[in-house]
Each structure stands twice: as C-alpha cells, then as structure tokens.
Amino acid sequence: MDRILSETTKNQELRTKNIFACRDVHYSYQGKFPALGGVDMTICAGERIALVGANGSGKSTLLNLLDGLIFPDAGSIHYLGRELTEAAFLDQDFSIAFRKHVGFIFQNPDVQLFCPTVREDIAFGPLQLGVPETEVRNRLEKLAKMLQIGHLLDRSPHQLSVGEKRKVSFATVLAIEPDVLLLDEPTAGLDPQTTTHLIDMLVHASEAGKTIITATHDLHTITDIADRVYVFGRDKRLAASGTPAEILANHDLLQTNNLLHAHFHHSRDHHKYRWESQEN
Ligand SMILES: Nc1ncnc2c1ncn2[C@@H]1O[C@H](COP(=O)(O)OP(=O)(O)O)[C@@H](O)[C@H]1O
Numbered sequence: 001m002d003r004i005l006s007e008t009t010k011n012q013e014l015r016t017k018n019i020f021a022c023r024d025v026h027y028s029y030q031g032k033f034p035a036l037g038g039v040d041m042t043i044c045a046g047e048r049i050a051l052v053g054a055n056g057s058g059k060s061t062l063l064n065l066l067d068g069l070i071f072p073d074a075g076s077i078h079y080l081g082r083e084l085t086e087a088a089f090l091d092q093d094f095s096i097a098f099r100k101h102v103g104f105i106f107q108n109p110d111v112q113l114f115c116p117t118v119r120e121d122i123a124f125g126p127l128q129l130g131v132p133e134t135e136v137r138n139r140l141e142k143l144a145k146m147l148q149i150g151h152l153l154d155r156s157p158h159q160l161s162v163g164e165k166r167k168v169s170f171a172t173v174l175a176i177e178p179d180v181l182l183l184d185e186p187t188a189g190l191d192p193q194t195t196t197h198l199i200d201m202l203v204h205a206s207e208a209g210k211t212i213i214t215a216t217h218d219l220h221t222i223t224d225i226a227d228r229v230y231v232f233g234r235d236k237r238l239a240a241s242g243t244p245a246e247i248l249a250n251h252d253l254l255q256t257n258n259l260l261h262a263h264f265h266h267s268r269d270h271h272k273y274r275w276e277s278q279e280n
Pocket residue numbers: 029030033034035036053054055056057058059060061062
C-alpha cells in the first residue's frame with residue numbers, strides 16, 4: 001500500500017512538473033517575417049500535446065524554439081526552470097543535458113539523415129552524447145526490431161522511401177532515449193499502415209512516460225496522440241486549446257483556422273460520427 005501510494009505521489013509530482021513554460025513568445029525571421037505573435041503555453045512532464053493550425057501559423061517555429069534552435073525576440077521559454085537563450089546553450093553541461101532530454105523529429109527526414117548508412121545515422125546521436133558502444137548497439141537492435149527497419153540498416157538513407165526515411169528519423173531520435181519528443185508533421189505523406197505504426201510508437205513512448213509534442217495537420221490522429229490540443233490562428237497566436245474531443249467538435253473553430261476540407265464541411269455529419277465513434 002505504501003509503495004502504491006508513493007508511486008502515485010511520484011507520478012503526480014512528475015505530471016505537475018513544468019517541462020516548458022512559454023510566456024508571450026514572439027519570433028520573426030530576419031527581423032521582418034513574423035512567425036509567432038505572442039504565445040503562452042505550459043507543458044507538463046508526461047503530457048501529450050498536439051499543435052494544429054493552417055500552413056504558416058507558426059507550429060514549426062514553436063518547435064524550433066522549444067528545441068533551442070532559435071530564440072524568442074521577446075517573451076521567454078523556460079525548460080525545467082532554466083531560460084532557453086543562446087548563452088544557456090554555450091554552457092556545455094546544460095547543452096548536452098538538454099540534447100539528451102529533448103529529441104526533435106524534423107518534418108523533412110533529409111535534414112535528419114546525413115550518414116552513409118542507416119546504421120551509422122542511428123548510432124550517431126548517442127555516440128556524440130557519450131553513450132558507450134555496447135549500449136548503442138543494444139539500442140540499435142531494439143529500435144530496428146520495434147520500427148521494423150532491420151533490413152534497411154546497411155542501406156543509404158537517401159535511397160529510402162519517405163515512409164522508410166521517416167521511420168529511420170524516428171530511430172535516430174529514439175536512440176538518444178529523450179524524455180521529451182518534438183515531432184513536426186510526423187505522418188505527412190505516409191500511407192495509412194505506416195501512419196498507424198508510427199502512432200503506435202508514439203502511444204508506446206507516451207506510456208513509457210515521455211512528453212510528446214506533435215505539430216500536425218492530421219486531425220484524425222490527434223485523439224490518439226494528444227491529451228491537449230493547441231490551435232494556432234492565422235494571426236500566429238493561439239486561437240484555442242482544449243481536449244481533442246472539444247477541438248474536433250468545434251467546427252467553426254476548425255473552419256476559421258483552415259483545418260477543414262471543403263468536402264468535410266459539406267458532409268461533416270458523416271465525418272463527425274466517424275470521429276465520435278473513434279473516440280468511444
Ligand atoms: N526560414 C524562414 N524565413 C522567413 N520566414 C519564415 C521562415 N520559416 C518560416 N517563416 C514564416 O514564418 C511563419 C510561420 O511559419 P511556420 O512556423 O513554418 O508555420 P507552420 O509550421 O505552422 O506551417 C510563416 O509566415 C512563414 O512564412
């Protein structure tokens with residue numbers, strides 16, 4: 001009983017721990033192309049977040065900011081209480097710890113894959129971060145099995161199909177065993193079976209306690225991958241947030257923010273029932 005109680009308390013503590021705190025975050029590219037116009041968001045450990053919004057509404061920009069690849073022009077982002085700034089990343093200890101804890105699966109796998117073989121690409125991250133070779137081999141074997149990419153390990157990543165590349169991208173990030181996963185449109189361009197497989201991976205990662213933040217257009221997936229959905233508006237600020245069920249039920253919100261296909265709008269009752277039945 002004591003053990004169960006303390007486990008519960010531990011989980012609650014973990015869940016209430018702020019991983020990211022974004023306060024009034026503004027960003028523009030080259031100082032003249034506005035990309036985020038004041039975003040507030042708090043993300044707790046173990047949460048599953050979906051970022052949805054039309055093209056150009058700032059989803060990828062927010063992921064890049066959360067990964068410390070770019071920094072706010074105004075406002076702030078704190079990661080576990082420490083502000084993400086250029087100076088923070090000059091601190092080697094912080095930078096290495098952050099890269100071990102936070103993994104980013106880019107929208108374009110070609111950006112992620114740069115080694116001559118898939119095997120080297122998957123081993124690259126953990127080796128860079130000082131993981132011993134035997135452990136790297138173990139992780140590689142485990143991931144190859146889980147993602148069903150064992151037959152691709154000696155191939156060149158650039159000769160793979162989009163779905164294969166996407167799985168390898170997943171593997172390169174999961175090999176680091178991060179606590180937080182940032183994913184940019186992970187299911188874009190994938191067939192239904194590969195989409196389902198990758199979503200299963202995310203569900204599995206979430207059950208293992210990881211914090212998962214996914215930018216996506218694919219409203220069909222958000223019930224499976226998110227507890228909380230943030231909708232980005234055309235003004236590059238948050239238009240709404242809620243549970244997947246609440247957001248999916250709000251057709252006006254989805255319509256205003258360019259998240260519904262015209263055919264969906266016309267036949268929305270059919271789709272609505274399909275979504276509702278998925279949720280049950
Ligand atoms: N490298 C860049 N240079 C200039 N503007 C950019 C760049 N990347 C994105 N933007 C602009 O920033 C805004 C937000 O883009 P982005 O974050 O990519 O949106 P999303 O991921 O939601 O499609 C858009 O208006 C886009 O044109």
